[in-house]
Amino acid sequence: MTTLHSFDGTDGIGSQAPLVQGTDGSFYGTTYSGGASNIGTIFNESVGLAPFVKTNPTVSAVGKTVKILGTI
Numbered sequence: 087m088t089t090l091h092s093f094d095g096t097d098g099i100g101s102q103a104p105l106v107q108g109t110d111g112s113f114y115g116t117t118y119s120g121g122a123s124n125i126g127t128i129f130n131e132s133v134g135l136a137p138f139v140k141t142n143p144t145v146s147a148v149g150k151t152v153k154i155l156g157t158i
Contacts, residue, residue: 090131095120098127109156111135 093099098117105113112132121127139156146152 090133093117093120097121098129102126105131107135109139110137 097120099120100118102116102118105115107113108130112130112135114128114130116128117126119126139154142153142155
């Protein structure tokens, strides 16, 4: 295991829940304390994984069909 980041209090203290992988490939998490107001932070870590969900087309008019491509 490799430590990617150590929280120092200004950017959060203590993980609050397991990490969740976003559809953009990054991992997201929260801390229960620390940060600018000492009420915790939301953070993300990118390890180079590609996005696994894509819309086709990326934008469309209201009422039109947009396909969501990806894996579960």
